[in-house]
Amino acid sequence: MTEDRKQSPLMDDRLDDAELERHLLQSWQTPGGIWKALATVDHKTIARRYIVTAFVFLILGGLLAVAMRIQLAQPEARILDPDRYNQIFTMHGSTMMFLFAVPVMEAMAIYLVPLMVGTRNIAFPRLNAFSYWIILAGGLLLWISFALDAAPDVGWFAYVPLSGPEYGSGKRADIWAQMITFTELSALAVAVEIVVTVFKQRAPGMSLDRIPLLVWSMLVMAFIVIMAMPAIMFASSTLILDRLVETQFYNPAAGGDALLWQHVFWFFGHPEVYIIFLPAAGMVSTIVATFSRRAIFGYLPLVMAFIATGILAFGLWVHHMFVVGLPRLGESFFTASSMAIAVPAGIQVFCWLATLWLGRPVFATPLLFVIGFIVTFVIGGLTGVMVASVPFDTQVHDTYFVVAHFHYVLVGGAVFPLLGAIYYWFPKMTGRMMSERLGRWAFGLIFLGFNLTFFPMHILGLLGMPRRVYTYQPDLPWGGLNLFISLSALLLVSGFLVFFIDVLRAWRSGLPAGPNPWKAATLEWATSSPPPAYNFRRIPVVDACDPLWMHPEELAVTAGLRVDRRELIVSSVVEALPEARESSPRDSIWPFWAAIATSIMLIGSIFTPWAVVWGAIPVAVTLIGWFWPKGTAEDAS
Amino acid sequence: MMPGKVLNSNVAQPLVTILFFLLLVGLAALIGLARQPRQYRTDPPVAAALNQLRLMPGGIGGAPPEIYFALDRPYETSAYDLSQGKRLYSWFGCASCHGDGRGGAGPSLLDGWWLYGPSVVAIAASIRDGRPRGMPAFGSRMTTDQIWQLAGYVKTIGAYSASLAAPSRNDDKHTRPAENRAPAAILFNEAPPVPPRSDQGPSP
Numbered sequence: 142m143t144e145d146r147k148q149s150p151l152m153d154d155r156l157d158d159a160e161l162e163r164h165l166l167q168s169w170q171t172p173g174g175i176w177k178a179l180a181t182v183d184h185k186t187i188a189r190r191y192i193v194t195a196f197v198f199l200i201l202g203g204l205l206a207v208a209m210r211i212q213l214a215q216p217e218a219r220i221l222d223p224d225r226y227n228q229i230f231t232m233h234g235s236t237m238m239f240l241f242a243v244p245v246m247e248a249m250a251i252y253l254v255p256l257m258v259g260t261r262n263i264a265f266p267r268l269n270a271f272s273y274w275i276i277l278a279g280g281l282l283l284w285i286s287f288a289l290d291a292a293p294d295v296g297w298f299a300y301v302p303l304s305g306p307e308y309g310s311g312k313r314a315d316i317w318a319q320m321i322t323f324t325e326l327s328a329l330a331v332a333v334e335i336v337v338t339v340f341k342q343r344a345p346g347m348s349l350d351r352i353p354l355l356v357w358s359m360l361v362m363a364f365i366v367i368m369a370m371p372a373i374m375f376a377s378s379t380l381i382l383d384r385l386v387e388t389q390f391y392n393p394a395a396g397g398d399a400l401l402w403q404h405v406f407w408f409f410g411h412p413e414v415y416i417i418f419l420p421a422a423g424m425v426s427t428i429v430a431t432f433s434r435r436a437i438f439g440y441l442p443l444v445m446a447f448i449a450t451g452i453l454a455f456g457l458w459v460h461h462m463f464v465v466g467l468p469r470l471g472e473s474f475f476t477a478s479s480m481a482i483a484v485p486a487g488i489q490v491f492c493w494l495a496t497l498w499l500g501r502p503v504f505a506t507p508l509l510f511v512i513g514f515i516v517t518f519v520i521g522g523l524t525g526v527m528v529a530s531v532p533f534d535t536q537v538h539d540t541y542f543v544v545a546h547f548h549y550v551l552v553g554g555a556v557f558p559l560l561g562a563i564y565y566w567f568p569k570m571t572g573r574m575m576s577e578r579l580g581r582w583a584f585g586l587i588f589l590g591f592n593l594t595f596f597p598m599h600i601l602g603l604l605g606m607p608r609r610v611y612t613y614q615p616d617l618p619w620g621g622l623n624l625f626i627s628l629s630a631l632l633l634v635s636g637f638l639v640f641f642i643d644v645l646r647a648w649r650s651g652l653p654a655g656p657n658p659w660k661a662a663t664l665e666w667a668t669s670s671p672p673p674a675y676n677f678r679r680i681p682v683v684d685a686c687d688p689l690w691m692h693p694e695e696l697a698v699t700a701g702l703r704v705d706r707r708e709l710i711v712s713s714v715v716e717a718l719p720e721a722r723e724s725s726p727r728d729s730i731w732p733f734w735a736a737i738a739t740s741i742m743l744i745g746s747i748f749t750p751w752a753v754v755w756g757a758i759p760v761a762v763t764l765i766g767w768f769w770p771k772g773t774a775e776d777a778s
Numbered sequence: 779m780m781p782g783k784v785l786n787s788n789v790a791q792p793l794v795t796i797l798f799f800l801l802l803v804g805l806a807a808l809i810g811l812a813r814q815p816r817q818y819r820t821d822p823p824v825a826a827a828l829n830q831l832r833l834m835p836g837g838i839g840g841a842p843p844e845i846y847f848a849l850d851r852p853y854e855t856s857a858y859d860l861s862q863g864k865r866l867y868s869w870f871g872c873a874s875c876h877g878d879g880r881g882g883a884g885p886s887l888l889d890g891w892w893l894y895g896p897s898v899v900a901i902a903a904s905i906r907d908g909r910p911r912g913m914p915a916f917g918s919r920m921t922t923d924q925i926w927q928l929a930g931y932v933k934t935i936g937a938y939s940a941s942l943a944a945p946s947r948n949d950d951k952h953t954r955p956a957e958n959r960a961p962a963a964i965l966f967n968e969a970p971p972v973p974p975r976s977d978q979g980p981s982p
Contacts, residue, residue: 190795
């Protein structure tokens with residue numbers, strides 16, 4: 142580890158602060174210019190791109206929702222034809238789930254996890270850059286196909302045989318399946334980075350029981366991704382094989398099984414909900430603690446609840462399939478497991494309430510969003526327990542009741558915390574404060590608009606309105622409620638408009654934030670806002686759950702890292718004892734080229750199987766370029 | 779230190795990227811508008827016009843209505859319509875006489891021999907109005923749209939060359955090669971074309 146060389150490298154323990162910063166900047170900063178920008182591996186830059194991209198997809202997906210609400214506002218409307226409507230609801234679901242919710246949660250992890258565990262970059266930073274270009278290509282594939290009037294029209298879970306070769310004509314379902322391949326590839330890459338960063342790059346002293354709750358939730362999320370994504374990878378690959386090269390995975394006539402699709406899809410699809418929800422739970426835990434001005438109540442039960450949620454997430458996928466005609470015992474088992482997930486969810490909610498109760502809450506915008514989250518998520522959780530029971534689910538399956546339920550858990554459970562998190566961490570990411578006044582308006586409009594839009598959908602569902610219909614007849618009793626919902630949706634949209642206006646305004650001309658505007662306790666607030674390329678001048682030493690509250694004046698730091706190259710500390714898994722100095726890769730353009738080559742191969746494979754063969758050659762070339770030793774100082778150890 | 783300038787470039791970079799993204803989508807939308815839309819229900823006037831089949835005397839051969847060309851021959855060139863036609867082929871029991879295309883009680887559809895001419899309008903007329911010696915009329919049981927979709931599909935069964943647009947396979951047992959592999963040509967290589975039989979109808 143500590144090698145004696147003739148010319149010992151430049152270490153940080155013999156430099157003063159200004160000199161140290163100069164050297165660190167030289168090693169870590171990405172120089173200007175477009176090619177350099179494409180080559181950067183700085184986790185903060187990449188996460189910012191991820192977040193902006195995800196929010197662009199949120200806007201696009203939201204506009205599709207508006208289009209659907211305009212169409213459904215009155216019976217027999219002729220604004221969208223049925224084919225376009227099918228494309229639009231598929232695009233809305235796929236965009237929101239695969240291009241917004243999952244990437245944005247991962248992006249928050251990419252930004253925050255390295256800062257919160259006190260390291261200088263995420264593990265495998267080039268893979269991180271690669272994952273961003275991949276998801277961008279996947280998003281472009283889906284949206285350009287939509288513009289080309291060739292978007293998938295089979296729903297976001299693309300059941301066979303509707304998406305299979307017999308019913309899914311054209312390239313639409315292939316585009317859906319390959320878009321999934323892009324997102325799962327990028328999600329798996331990020332998950333691996335998060336696990337390694339959390340396990341091996343924590344600041345010295347940050348033992349497992351001192352990890353911030355957000356980092357715990359991201360860790361559990363990453364493990365869920367690693368276990369769930371292979372299922373969807375199998376599903377999307379076999380679907381495209383069925384369609385492209387005449388395999389028969391889902392063809393009952395040739396010994397395949399159409400139900401197999403539902404099993405593999407939901408074996409991924411249900412954990413997916415927790416991939417989205419658990420990071421949000423981590424954000425809520427962080428925000429609640431900061432604005433209650435006390436340590437979180439029940440750290441250990443919360444961590445256990447996260448892990449329990451992560452494990453239970455894999456045991457209840459069949460509740461999406463109650464009406465396919467399962468054996469009774471199977472239905473009972475999955476009813477029980479679906480209801481059991483309410484236990485860890487309940488523990489989390491009670492811990493957050495207890496923290497608020499015992500603290501002195503400051504009702505700033507982030508906390509408002511968290512309270513909106515608790516209300517909507519509990520309502521969504523209650524309808525969740527309802528649809529977990531087979532007789533009830535049989536009645537409301539594929540109706541607007543289900544639509545209401547999953548919007549309550551997904552928007553309530555993930556988007557509200559996410560917006561709160563944006564208000565909370567925006568100062569860290571940009572160095573600027575968002576407006577408290579606009580924030581309150583945004584929260585009020587979104588909360589009110591959301592509930593007025595989605596609560597009546599419960600009633601519509603009980604009145605029998607099926608989901609995914611492009612219109613309904615005037616003599617059905619749904620017209621009034623649908624018009625009300627569509628008008629409320631405008632309220633919701635105006636709330637988001639205020640939010641985005643606030644973001645742009647604050648980004649351009651918000652008040653300077655300073656390093657720790659919320660007086661929060663976790664390590665990301667120990668550095669400047671926005672953090673420098675090297676994150677921390679010196680890596681902190683952690684001896685508590687809330688380091689900045691324990692040591693408001695001065696943090697203990699480590700020394701002994703080289704500054705003439707990118708270097709960070711590798712620590713032990715449980716106690717975070719420093720184990721080694723490890724080099725961190727420099728910027729590289731190769732992940733970008735590798736992503737382009739991979740995209741060409743994947744998109745080409747929609748049209749001909751030979752694209753996999755010939756497309757593998759550029760992928761191999763770019764990977765060789767990626768891993769070729771460059772003779773930099775980082776290659777040394 | 780110029781914080782204003784630095785932050786502006788921070789805003790500008792994502793904005794330029796977003797604009798670029800929207801430009802790409804916009805360009806694609808222009809192409810998308812030019813593409814043929816997939817219609818689940820043909821407009822009634824269009825359907826009425828499509829129903830005006832112009833046949834030669836004796837019902838052998840003819841010309842499709844003008845609107846068929848104005849629509850750019852959708853039923854022969856769109857994979858969606860061909861797939862719908864393939865499904866209608868089984869739904870309306872065509873296979874009970876014509877088998878998988880090789881014929882049975884009815885004549886073969888892929889031996890290259892069309893009793894009433896190979897044009898799609900003749901096939902549509904056969905489906906709509908029926909033919910002597912057993913071919914029933916489906917005009918009262920199918921919409922005009924469906925008749926054209928089925929006619930388009932039946933034409934591909936006996937295609938001599940592969941076309942870009944093809945129906946995909948059904949989730950059934952397969953007894954013959956896929957339509958987009960120019961099955962007629964492949965089958966001809968295995969056996970000489972069936973000679974015209976006088977009991978099948980009038981000779982050309």
